[in-house]
Amino acid sequence: MGAYYDEIEIEDMAWDDEKRVYHYPCPCGDRFEISRKQLASYEDIATCPSCSLVIRVIYDPLDYEDEPSDDEDDSAAASTEESEEESDDEQFEDALENLHISDQAQPQPTAIATAA
Numbered sequence: 001m002g003a004y005y006d007e008i009e010i011e012d013m014a015w016d017d018e019k020r021v022y023h024y025p026c027p028c029g030d031r032f033e034i035s036r037k038q039l040a041s042y043e044d045i046a047t048c049p050s051c052s053l054v055i056r057v058i059y060d061p062l063d064y065e066d067e068p069s070d071d072e073d074d075s076a077a078a079s080t081e082e083s084e085e086e087s088d089d090e091q092f093e094d095a096l097e098n099l100h101i102s103d104q105a106q107p108q109p110t111a112i113a114t115a116a
Contacts, residue, residue, distance in 0.1 A: 008056070
């Protein structure tokens, strides 16, 4: 790609923890965005979702080489969900192990009359 709106250093961009992207203000009023996974894949183009402008991000790719790929991220999330389900099941099983039901009818408490 030959025409960039600008070249911006990664240090000048802000990290959005909720959307998990770096962003930088676009002249159209929206924001250029690029994810850590894109940076780890040596992608240096941040796009604006509202217009056709793009910027080139200046960064050191070695800083992002340890980022998990999309497949690893999805499998990690799935294994976390499975482990949470297993722990809930284990707690449920433990509760059942401690539950004791007696076949005998429980004696009813009797009222004791006292003289005043």
